[in-house]
Amino acid sequence: CERQDGRSFRQRLLVVANRLPVSAVRRGEDSWSLEISAGGLVTALLGVKEFETRWIGWAGVNVPDEIGQKALTKALAEKWCIPVFLDEEIVHQYYNGYCNNILWPLFHYLGLPQEDRLATTRSFQSQFAAYKKANQMFADVVNMHYEEGDVVWCHDYHLMYLPECLKNHNNNMKVGWFLHTPFPSSEIHRTLPSRSELLRSVLAADLVGFHTYDYARHFVSACTRILGIEGTPEGVEDQGRLTRVAAFPIGIDSLRFQNALLVPQVQEHIKELKERFSGRKVMLGVDRLDMIKGIPQKILAFEKFLEENPNWRDKVVLLQIAVPTRTDVPEYQKLTSQVHEIVGRINGRFGSLTAVPIHHLDRSLDFHALCALYAVTDVALVTSLRDGMNLVSYEFVACQEAKKGVLILSEFAGAAQSLGAGAILVNPWNITEVAASIAQALNMSAEEREKRHQHNFHHVTKHTAQEWAEMFVSELNDTVVEAQLRTSK
Numbered sequence: 001c002e003r004q005d006g007r008s009f010r011q012r013l014l015v016v017a018n019r020l021p022v023s024a025v026r027r028g029e030d031s032w033s034l035e036i037s038a039g040g041l042v043t044a045l046l047g048v049k050e051f052e053t054r055w056i057g058w059a060g061v062n063v064p065d066e067i068g069q070k071a072l073t074k075a076l077a078e079k080w081c082i083p084v085f086l087d088e089e090i091v092h093q094y095y096n097g098y099c100n101n102i103l104w105p106l107f108h109y110l111g112l113p114q115e116d117r118l119a120t121t122r123s124f125q126s127q128f129a130a131y132k133k134a135n136q137m138f139a140d141v142v143n144m145h146y147e148e149g150d151v152v153w154c155h156d157y158h159l160m161y162l163p164e165c166l167k168n169h170n171n172n173m174k175v176g177w178f179l180h181t182p183f184p185s186s187e188i189h190r191t192l193p194s195r196s197e198l199l200r201s202v203l204a205a206d207l208v209g210f211h212t213y214d215y216a217r218h219f220v221s222a223c224t225r226i227l228g229i230e231g232t233p234e235g236v237e238d239q240g241r242l243t244r245v246a247a248f249p250i251g252i253d254s255l256r257f258q259n260a261l262l263v264p265q266v267q268e269h270i271k272e273l274k275e276r277f278s279g280r281k282v283m284l285g286v287d288r289l290d291m292i293k294g295i296p297q298k299i300l301a302f303e304k305f306l307e308e309n310p311n312w313r314d315k316v317v318l319l320q321i322a323v324p325t326r327t328d329v330p331e332y333q334k335l336t337s338q339v340h341e342i343v344g345r346i347n348g349r350f351g352s353l354t355a356v357p358i359h360h361l362d363r364s365l366d367f368h369a370l371c372a373l374y375a376v377t378d379v380a381l382v383t384s385l386r387d388g389m390n391l392v393s394y395e396f397v398a399c400q401e402a403k404k405g406v407l408i409l410s411e412f413a414g415a416a417q418s419l420g421a422g423a424i425l426v427n428p429w430n431i432t433e434v435a436a437s438i439a440q441a442l443n444m445s446a447e448e449r450e451k452r453h454q455h456n457f458h459h460v461t462k463h464t465a466q467e468w469a470e471m472f473v474s475e476l477n478d479t480v481v482e483a484q485l486r487t488s489k
């Protein structure tokens with residue numbers, strides 16, 4: 001950007017997300033240690049050099065005292081982070097309640113948790129009130145730090161009420177909102193008691209982005225059916241004001257994965273894994289342990305494959321790495337025991353004294369260990385029941401230049417739209433079909449594997465996370481300029 005005196009400066013980008021990209025641990029009354037968590041969003045935005053990025057969000061810890069808050073604010077400032085302090089009650093109602101118990105399952109077509117459906121319905125109003133209050137607290141922090149010309153980029157289903165809070169305060173603010181989950185069919189969205197308020201608030205943004213064209217279409221039809229506002233080719237127009245709606249499929253920092261494979265420690269790890277599983281084909285699943293990832297369905301499909309293909313029984317192994325999340329929620333605890341039970345049963349059924357068909361790990365792997373695993377894998381199994389995009393499928397492809405393994409991918413993951421031509425697409429609910437696709441993948445000719453891999457590798461290395469972030473922000477800048485031109489005409 002250029003100032004009036006002709007000197008250039010970098011535009012500031014305020015990224016607002018529920019969680020800051022750091023984990024904070026209190027060491028004393030006024031001392032904190034911070035660790036950057038390199039999630040997809042952080043790496044995406046680290047690559048965007050033309051903006052000066054500031055992060056605004058919750059640090060994930062309860063800090064009731066002023067001394068602690070001041071010290072944490074100071075420590076975070078060194079990492080370009082600005083905290084929003086939420087107390088325990090708000091976190092319980094807004095984050096655990098409205099975000100994770102209502103919006104998350106609904107947006108993934110899972111409905112509300114069965115046994116407490118009525119309880120959820122009863123507590124709905126208080127949770128939505130807490131959601132709005134929390135969103136207003138995020139807005140207050142943005143307003144405090146906002147400078148004219150800044151671009152504000154709000155992220156995900158936690159902050160659907162934020163665009164309206166921001167625009168109510170300053171209608172000239174450039175506000176974008178991006179959803180990382182699917183946006184469901186309007187038939188699902190219309191069951192939400194707060195359906196209209198949420199849509200209206202999101203529409204206050206200048207630009208609204210989704211991973212796929214389908215999600216964008218669902219959003220526009222929800223606006224039409226619920227609010228009676230017509231969609232246009234550019235987005236949604238209400239009383240002369242246009243909210244631009246578009247698809248911005250996220251990517252990964254593919255070079256980071258490719259470069260990791262050259263690190264001697266990773267090479268050594270790859271060698272060890274190859275020796276460990278020599279004579280067996282390696283199949284891999286890497287997921288957060290969440291209902292949406294379809295882990296029990298995947299394991300049952302693998303069992304069916306073993307049942308139907310006795311010749312493969314001692315020649316293939318499934319490594320399932322599942323990071324536990326939301327471990328205090330009963331629904332998730334049940335999922336963990338369910339997975340353990342199925343794995344135990346299958347290993348008992350098909351294992352021997354020296355080998356088992358499934359290795360299941362309930363933990364996170366460090367980046368280098370994960371890259372080594374991706375590199376030795378013959379077949380990756382991504383069987384999400386619904387998934388906004390699914391970055392594991394991208395990461396696997398980025399690490400497969402040597403092996404050219406096969407990706408089995410759920411048709412209900414956003415990634416199916418971009419990697420569908422190279423992957424074997426499956427309906428994860430159909431265990432027989434997934435079992436058959438495992439057989440197809442393991443028996444695939446080298447020529448066909450190469451062709452499929454090249455297709456996906458080209459996509460993953462070309463459409464990176466940096467490109468995604470740059471496209472969204474430049475579209476947001478353009479949208480605002482166009483709107484100003486339209487109103488000045």
Ligand code: ADQ
Binds near residue numbers: 286366
């Ligand atoms: P997630 O649901 O978290 O993200 P995903 O896109 O697959 O799903 O990203 C998971 C990330 O966590 C990947 O980078 C992966 O490497 C890492 N990870 C998973 N299991 C791990 C393990 N056991 N050890 C180490 N790392 C592990 C949400 C949406 C997605 C959307 C992203 C980005 O649900 O649909 O793709 O945001 O928008």
